[in-house]
Amino acid sequence: MKIGIVTDAFPPTVGGMETFAADFALALASNNRVTDVDILAFETLERQQEPFSHSGIDLTRSGAESTLGRLKRGIRWGIRSEYDVVHSLTLYPGGLITAVLNNLLSIQRTFVTVHGTDALSVAEDPIRGRIRKFILEHNGVICLSESTRSKVAAAYSTDLDDRVIPPGAPNLPDPASEIKLPDTDGQFTVLTVTRLVERKGIFDLIDAVNPLSNVSLWVVGDGPKRAELERQCERYGIENRVTFVGTVGEAELVSYYDAADLFCLPSRHVQSAGDVEGLGLVFLEAQKRGVPVVGTDSGGIPEAIDDGETGYVVEEKNPAALRDAIRRIAESPERQSAFGDTAPTFVECQFTWEQCVERHLDAYRGLEGATDT
Numbered sequence: 001m002k003i004g005i006v007t008d009a010f011p012p013t014v015g016g017m018e019t020f021a022a023d024f025a026l027a028l029a030s031n032n033r034v035t036d037v038d039i040l041a042f043e044t045l046e047r048q049q050e051p052f053s054h055s056g057i058d059l060t061r062s063g064a065e066s067t068l069g070r071l072k073r074g075i076r077w078g079i080r081s082e083y084d085v086v087h088s089l090t091l092y093p094g095g096l097i098t099a100v101l102n103n104l105l106s107i108q109r110t111f112v113t114v115h116g117t118d119a120l121s122v123a124e125d126p127i128r129g130r131i132r133k134f135i136l137e138h139n140g141v142i143c144l145s146e147s148t149r150s151k152v153a154a155a156y157s158t159d160l161d162d163r164v165i166p167p168g169a170p171n172l173p174d175p176a177s178e179i180k181l182p183d184t185d186g187q188f189t190v191l192t193v194t195r196l197v198e199r200k201g202i203f204d205l206i207d208a209v210n211p212l213s214n215v216s217l218w219v220v221g222d223g224p225k226r227a228e229l230e231r232q233c234e235r236y237g238i239e240n241r242v243t244f245v246g247t248v249g250e251a252e253l254v255s256y257y258d259a260a261d262l263f264c265l266p267s268r269h270v271q272s273a274g275d276v277e278g279l280g281l282v283f284l285e286a287q288k289r290g291v292p293v294v295g296t297d298s299g300g301i302p303e304a305i306d307d308g309e310t311g312y313v314v315e316e317k318n319p320a321a322l323r324d325a326i327r328r329i330a331e332s333p334e335r336q337s338a339f340g341d342t343a344p345t346f347v348e349c350q351f352t353w354e355q356c357v358e359r360h361l362d363a364y365r366g367l368e369g370a371t372d373t
Helices: 016-029 067-081 094-103 128-137 146-155 202-209 226-236 250-259 281-288 319-330 333-350 353-365
Strands: 002-007 036-042 057-062 085-088 110-114 140-143 188-193 215-220 242-246 262-265 293-296 311-314
Touching: 002 016, 002 067, 002 094, 016 036, 016 057, 016 281, 016 353, 036 067, 057 067, 067 094, 085 094, 085 353, 094 110, 094 128, 110 128, 110 146, 140 146, 140 353, 188 202, 188 250, 188 281, 202 215, 202 226, 202 319, 215 250, 226 242, 250 281, 262 281, 262 319, 281 293, 281 333, 293 319, 311 319, 319 333
Parallel strands: 002 036, 002 085, 036 057, 085 110, 110 140, 188 215, 188 262, 215 242, 262 293, 293 311
Antiparallel strands: none
């Protein structure tokens, strides 16, 4: 099977969609049912020369800046190569390319992956919402979580009875051989890894940690809310217990996971902006490294945690509930150890790239069994 992948998110740019795109392409290329994987990745000019090589993958980075330019470039690319399947890993404008190929040029097997916010943030917009609905109606739709499928179906009043296919857990390198981690003076250490924006709920996490004098917090990542979050810590007088690490490389990130006692990301649904957590790949990363997790009931997060077995799911926008979950794990080394021991097995059973790719290939071939979630 010859597969064309189009995406607006691809490494070395950092983010959940970028991680998914690279890992998915690598897993596809490793499957013996796939002969070729060609990727058209729309990039900023400075990213076009970034190397990416793997047997069976042909990557083309395009600097087309306008939507019209990307549409023209993508249609030419799709027609020229005679793919068995064309799959956009981003909703817009990549999904518009595949929808046009499907609708106007009778290329039947086209698909689009929906992550959540990419569709929900513009559902009420009279123009952009209509374009997204056209995309959804002229592609096979694949969602990474049931939460995303149900929310998008409701927002667009469309029958999205297509497939929910969870991703594999992100591929992680070995931990960094030499790295100096922040000193926590032996305190119980909570780690969060995120972009510092409202949806990620880090204000709630700092509220939760504030009265827990035996708990330190590492915040890995950066974003527009960082200065405001730092001021929050200063107001509480806990700046000595909260370390804003900033952005780190993948190997360094693994070292942070391995050193943490607990991972926590208390995302919240920002309904006014349609901003919601599609699944939360960082939960899979943490559990893969044997770290207990605490998340909220926002978006697809409950699907990424085995509640009560690998950690806890608590109510979103509720720092008190978050605090209680952190305290319960911090005060029970036995519980922490049990959650940590169970976490890798949960991920290995539920979120493998082999399963993800096989279910995508079945979807591409239109097999009935591929609709099972």
